[in-house]
Amino acid sequence: MRELTQIRQEIDEIDDKLVKLFSQRMKCSAEVAENKRGTGKAIYDPEREKQKIEVLTKGEENPFMKKATEEIFLQLMSISRRYQYSILSREDHYIQKNFVEVDHLDINEDTKVVYQGIPGAYQEEAMVKYFGEDVKNFSVPEFKDVVKTLDAGEADYGVLPIENTSAGTVSGIYDMILDYDICIVGEETVECHHVLAGLPDSSLDQIKKVYSHHQGLLQCKKFLDQWDWDQVKVANTAISAKKVADDKDPSKAAICSKRAAKLYGLKILQREVNYEGNNTTRFVIMSKKKQYRTDARKVSISFSAPHEVGSLYNILMHFMFNDVNMCNIESRPLPGRQWEYGFYIDVIGNLNDPAIRNALAGIREETKDFKILGNF
Template sequence: MKNLDLGELRGQLDEIDGQLVRLFEQRMKICADVAEYKIETGKAVYDGERERQKLEAVGAMAHGDFNSQAVQELFSQLMTVSRKRQYQLLARHGKGIDTGFQVIEAIQTSGARVAYQGVEGSYGHGAALQFFGREASLYHVTAMEDVMAEVEEGRADYGVLPIENSSAGAVSDNYDLLVKHNNYIVAETQLAVRHALLGLPEARLEDVELVYSHPQALMQCSQYLNSHPQWRQISLENTAAAALKVTRDGDCRQAAVASEIAGRLYGLKVLAPGINHNKNNTTRFIVLSREAVYRKDASKVSICFEGLHRSGSLYNMLGNFIFNNVNMLMIESRPIEGRSWEYRFFVDVEGSLGDAAVQNALKGISEEAVSMRILGNY
């Protein structure tokens, strides 16, 4: 082999790349013809067995293990791009995804019956009050899942649940409830969280031995609480419930981590204000309805899906957003019950179900995922 300088080598690569581009465009033209055929016949875009056979065939054409694997990766991406193009063409011919959602002007807050978890004075109560105002009929239930049941079974028009905290992250169990129950996210509201250590009016800080609160609140105040190793931290279902317990037990050794509003409501004294280490601590609450609706000004779509349990599955699912220029805001994974080490993914993206790009992306995911569900547009 004669000696070549870098410029000559790059020139050869440029020539090959030009050929690849021309061949790629020819391939995409044929893929468009395939899409036309599938539009006429109703045949599915994704054919897993056909793709498996194709990858085996091209892998066998290459020389050496590295090239064989690399060629299969290359053609896997080529077929992924081809599918995205076919989904777009199907959508243009009215073969897009049927979301089942209806557009509404606004959420009716006045007179609405709204369920939240915890007792009066909890952050859930504060979030419900912040979004619905005092014209709504707010009532509390014991557990997070009770909120879901109240909405799903029609006793409440809406439910309010925490889904994410800026310090402690996702409220994981509530993601699972979104799958378990047939409710839809129709709005969200963000509530600033400022925890205080509360005790009886006659209590002193040095009296404290037991601290009660919700696990998330204990986590959000962990730096302060852990600086007092003699305190025993005990989880309860709600911050306000912790304040109520301290009041009812009348024990100066007990303290609660809750809002100062809860402290005033239950006659407690602030032993230490603002003990959460993130002073910009905020919890995002979702508003749930049993009706599949979204407002005209909705700008966020939440979905969940299960991909095939194999290499590259998640990458291919998310590629539907990339090829349609849909911006992803959040991704969260949760274990699938009964299937060890397999996961369900929750994703938030920018946009509306009325946007063609969003519809194209969801069409692609729905075709290729084991299952996909639209959780809401808000």
């Protein structure tokens, strides 16, 4: 048996050759990029990569080595592609064509904002926090109506809830944003301290039925589990407060904000019924104008990944390679494509940053249904 130092000496010599060969291969890759610039051919050529793997692994009998060779060459080709994106993305005008960079959002005395629900809704609170008390605004009954209103150009901005610290993603909002040509231009958070509110002459022991938005019921699950009340979902927490006030039935209560309880003349039967102390909802500010602020710090994208081993891993490598930090990932079932998923990802950065442009250029080419949802 050879001495360890002797074996390591051979490994060092092999690695030395590998590094030189790798560098030589990457120079070829850069030349391919120049060639593709001239011909307009896509950087990613999956057919060529498939053929290469077949040829390179054909003679290998050992299953471990066959898999290992495949893995190392897939990785090599992925690095080679990223190198080409870094060369060509400087000339990629996708972002300039689709988005306008602005110093600040256009918000003035004529700006009109739409939110879902009725006065007293948390959406209204988010709107006031973002745009100020005096902003012109109106509300619509359903989340979908916010998106439709923006699309029809009947409002400048719209407010939609996107996720909550205790109940997670607000289902369906991402899908709605995708269905329309609108983008996220801002975000706002509101601490949701829910109360249980009833008629002024009601008390906790009289309650039989409780109304709230689905999220409100979820966020107060631990409190509600202690009681044998019927739970009824309505479109909005403020609507639940209005319903209890309108029905004038002391056995009914609402889970809503303190603000909504006060607005509809209800008595607070119990405070802080949400189980997480700092229960917070994140809202997005939507606009039909495709714009991003120079100081925006979060980019949101969506895409669908091919149903193949390692496909999401390869896509996420674009972020790692460009030193881009990911802060959120969500997956949603793709309509009509059973067990296939679309992904929504938030990363830290601005669309004017070369690293972000590089990463997005690669992801755009290697995924389906790619969309930049916004930079905010």
